[in-house]
Amino acid sequence: MVSPKPAGAVAIRRGPGPVAAAAGLFGLVLLIVVGACLVWSSATAQDVASRANEERLRVITRMLAQNAESILTAESPRTLRTVLSEAALRYELTNCRVTLGDGTVVADGSPHAGPAAADLAATLPSIPESLRDHGERVEAGAYTGVTVIGIGARGEAVLEVSGPVGAPLARAADLQTGAALVGGIAICGLFLSWRSLDRRFRSLTALRGLVLRAAATPDARAEALRLGVRGAGAIASAWNTLMTERDELRERACLKEAIEALGGGGRSESGGHSAVDALWLGVMLLDREGKVHYANGAAAAMLSVRREEVGGASFTTLFPEADLQATISEVVSGRSRNRASAEIERVGAGSGAEAERSVFRVSVKGLRKEDSAVALVMIEDVTQQRAADEARNAFVAQATHELRTPLTNMRLYIETLVEDTGEDPAVRAKCLNVIGGESRRLERIVGDMLSVSEIEAGSLKIHEDDVRLDAVFADLKADFSAQAEDREMTFVLELPPKLPVIKGDRDKLMLTLHNLVGNAIKYTPPGGAVRVIVRLEAGAVHVDVTDNGIGIRPEECEKVFERFYRAKDKRIGSITGSGLGLALARQIARLHGGDISVRSELDKGSTFTLTLPSTDVVAIVGAADQRKAA
Amino acid sequence: MEISEQRQGAVTVVKPGGPLCQAEAEQFASRLDEVLTRTLGRFVLDASAIPYVDSVGLESLLRITNDLAESGRSLRVCSANETLREVMDLTGLGDRFEFYEDVNTAVRSFL
Numbered sequence: 112m113v114s115p116k117p118a119g120a121v122a123i124r125r126g127p128g129p130v131a132a133a134a135g136l137f138g139l140v141l142l143i144v145v146g147a148c149l150v151w152s153s154a155t156a157q158d159v160a161s162r163a164n165e166e167r168l169r170v171i172t173r174m175l176a177q178n179a180e181s182i183l184t185a186e187s188p189r190t191l192r193t194v195l196s197e198a199a200l201r202y203e204l205t206n207c208r209v210t211l212g213d214g215t216v217v218a219d220g221s222p223h224a225g226p227a228a229a230d231l232a233a234t235l236p237s238i239p240e241s242l243r244d245h246g247e248r249v250e251a252g253a254y255t256g257v258t259v260i261g262i263g264a265r266g267e268a269v270l271e272v273s274g275p276v277g278a279p280l281a282r283a284a285d286l287q288t289g290a291a292l293v294g295g296i297a298i299c300g301l302f303l304s305w306r307s308l309d310r311r312f313r314s315l316t317a318l319r320g321l322v323l324r325a326a327a328t329p330d331a332r333a334e335a336l337r338l339g340v341r342g343a344g345a346i347a348s349a350w351n352t353l354m355t356e357r358d359e360l361r362e363r364a365c366l367k368e369a370i371e372a373l374g375g376g377g378r379s380e381s382g383g384h385s386a387v388d389a390l391w392l393g394v395m396l397l398d399r400e401g402k403v404h405y406a407n408g409a410a411a412a413m414l415s416v417r418r419e420e421v422g423g424a425s426f427t428t429l430f431p432e433a434d435l436q437a438t439i440s441e442v443v444s445g446r447s448r449n450r451a452s453a454e455i456e457r458v459g460a461g462s463g464a465e466a467e468r469s470v471f472r473v474s475v476k477g478l479r480k481e482d483s484a485v486a487l488v489m490i491e492d493v494t495q496q497r498a499a500d501e502a503r504n505a506f507v508a509q510a511t512h513e514l515r516t517p518l519t520n521m522r523l524y525i526e527t528l529v530e531d532t533g534e535d536p537a538v539r540a541k542c543l544n545v546i547g548g549e550s551r552r553l554e555r556i557v558g559d560m561l562s563v564s565e566i567e568a569g570s571l572k573i574h575e576d577d578v579r580l581d582a583v584f585a586d587l588k589a590d591f592s593a594q595a596e597d598r599e600m601t602f603v604l605e606l607p608p609k610l611p612v613i614k615g616d617r618d619k620l621m622l623t624l625h626n627l628v629g630n631a632i633k634y635t636p637p638g639g640a641v642r643v644i645v646r647l648e649a650g651a652v653h654v655d656v657t658d659n660g661i662g663i664r665p666e667e668c669e670k671v672f673e674r675f676y677r678a679k680d681k682r683i684g685s686i687t688g689s690g691l692g693l694a695l696a697r698q699i700a701r702l703h704g705g706d707i708s709v710r711s712e713l714d715k716g717s718t719f720t721l722t723l724p725s726t727d728v729v730a731i732v733g734a735a736d737q738r739k740a741a
Numbered sequence: 742m743e744i745s746e747q748r749q750g751a752v753t754v755v756k757p758g759g760p761l762c763q764a765e766a767e768q769f770a771s772r773l774d775e776v777l778t779r780t781l782g783r784f785v786l787d788a789s790a791i792p793y794v795d796s797v798g799l800e801s802l803l804r805i806t807n808d809l810a811e812s813g814r815s816l817r818v819c820s821a822n823e824t825l826r827e828v829m830d831l832t833g834l835g836d837r838f839e840f841y842e843d844v845n846t847a848v849r850s851f852l
Contacts, residue, residue: 391813412781412812459779467780469751494783495851498750571845701747701844704789704820724790 172256195220206273212236235266393490448477509675559691635660761798770801789820819847
């Protein structure tokens with residue numbers, strides 16, 4: 112794997128260095144010497160082998176001459192032929208024969224020779240002088256020895272022996288192949304050694320240059336002194352780590368100095384406390400180059416960077432917003448010393464809807480010129496304030512809209528009454544009915560709004576008392592049975608045999624249950640069914656309000672708890688509602704330490720579950736007590 | 742242990758549903774670490790469903806508030822029961838936290 116070269120890193124120089132070139136030259140000379148030695152030793156070995164062969168053939172010739180004399184004197188030429196044949200085969204002779212003075216072959220040891228003479232004559236022809244003078248000679252790598260042998264009183268014959276004296280061709284080829292193989296391996300090894308040496312020396316040369324540069328410019332940062340990892344390997348990595356650690360140590364020292372200069376009796380980096388560090392207000396000091404001279408913990412936390420990384424960082428990297436950069440630049444450059452502020456948005460960890468949006472107000476102020484820092488940057492987290500502003504604006508807009516509808520209706524019917532002058536009793540009754548209905552609607556909306564506003568303002572208090580759940584559900588049944596009957600709906604209350612007495616605000620809990628059951632009846636068509644099921648679990652009471660009404664789309668299930676939100680279903684357009692009931696119910700449940708959740712399927716119905724903690728159970732009331740209470 | 746989260750405006754309300762002891766305390770601490778990173782510290786610990794804490798739970802709460810103290814804040818705890826408050830007072834750690842009566846008061850403290 113090739114490591115990427117860091118930005119600003121010094122690359123290793125290409126091409127061989129002087130030391131590596133010298134080493135390469137030395138290796139080449141060595142290789143030539145070794146080659147020459149191999150050639151010389153090969154020639155010497157050849158020569159020694161030839162001489163040894165020649166001597167061997169000479170001895171064989173003498174031995175065969177002695178044998179031939181005794182065999183021919185005592186026996187027949189056929190025996191001699193057998194001896195010569197065996198000698199030719201064993202000693203690899205090319206020629207081995209005995210001839211007479213007239214050229215007659217007495218016996219020949221070569222494989223393709225003819226049969227030996229049948230017998231020798233009593234007197235043999237004399238040997239010509241030309242044959243006697245032959246002796247022995249070596250020509251073209253072959254030895255030929257001629258010896259005159261005496262055959263008793265009959266006369267003389269000539270023994271001629273020939274054979275190769277040089278080393279066999281195959282053996283020479285083997286020797287040369289071996290030498291070439293050794294040479295090749297030596298060349299490869301030499302090349303690899305040269306490459307390794309070259310690389311090592313190049314990285315050392317680059318390192319030497321960086322050390323000299325670091326000595327000449329002590330303030331240079333690690334980025335400027337970084338060594339390219341490619342080709343330098345472990346040396347570059349070790350050097351780069353060393354430089355990074357040097358920078359970190361230097362930055363820590365700078366930060367420590369800045370803290371000491373700022374706080375006096377303030378905290379050191381490792382411990383202690385200072386006034387600035389105790390603030391949940393980001394404070395940063397910038398120097399003339401726009402780099403962070405000091406930053407407190409809150410500033411680092413708000414900008415989502417580690418505190419060690421803030422020191423020395425440029426404000427442009429911390430604040431990528433162009434407008435804010437321009438404002439800070441004005442102050443840092445000294446062109447402005449007025450306080451300026453801007454709001455920035457940051458999205459934190461998480462994705463999609465889970466990502467936290469933060470809003471920060473960043474204020475910049477110029478400092479005195481004689482100070483080491485030239486600008487003071489303060490960062491304030493105003494996310495909750497902005498959320499509250501948005502909620503307030505939305506509340507006012509929705510409240511205006513909700514109040515306007517009944518008011519408009521009332522105004523129109525009052526105008527009708529005035530114009531009609533009350534002559535038609537039917538018209539008058541209708542108008543008064545509508546006005547009465549709308550005024551009640553108005554009263555309900557205002558009441559809900561006041562309750563929600565109290566919750567938002569934190570002024571809504573729960574007046575805790577003992578709440579008998581059996582009595583609560585008895586009242587609930589009484590309140591809604593008639594309404595359900597009017598709409599021809601089934602209203603079922605399923606209660607456990609015993610119900611606890613819990614701590615809570617009875618009126619507000621009743622309001623919550625009224626909202627849940629009222630909604631279930633309101634959004635279920637006539638003939639439907641609403642069931643209220645109470646379940647007791649360890650530490651909690653669950654109240655499921657289930658209907659088989661129009662249901663809620665999955666994407667709207669959480670939105671129905673928002674103030675003034677009404678589902679987009681066209682079927683609920685004719686059903687009156689402020690959109691505050693569920694918001695209020697959930698807030699009351701939460702004030703009791705519980706919650707309301709919803710499961711719903713469009714066109715099939717919904718189940719709203721109210722969960723109330725029952726850790727402070729005062730008593731358990733059974734059916735008998737319930738009757739008594741009634 | 743079930744740990745629920747609710748958003749109120751820009752503030753996250755974290756509510757553990759049980760005692761902070763041993764393994765649950767460690768699970769709770771890692772969850773709170775994640776919430777701290779995600780919300781930049783804009784969160785409230787709703788202690789209404791924490792009946793008691795042991796030393797591991799106390800240590801995890803202390804670690805979180807120490808992390809917050811690095812940037813000048815402290816852990817905001819609301820609806821803590823008498824047992825929890827007594828443990829904090831007896832161990833002398835009460836002043837490391839901010840206590841609020843209920844969730845709304847705690848959430849409003851961010852304004």
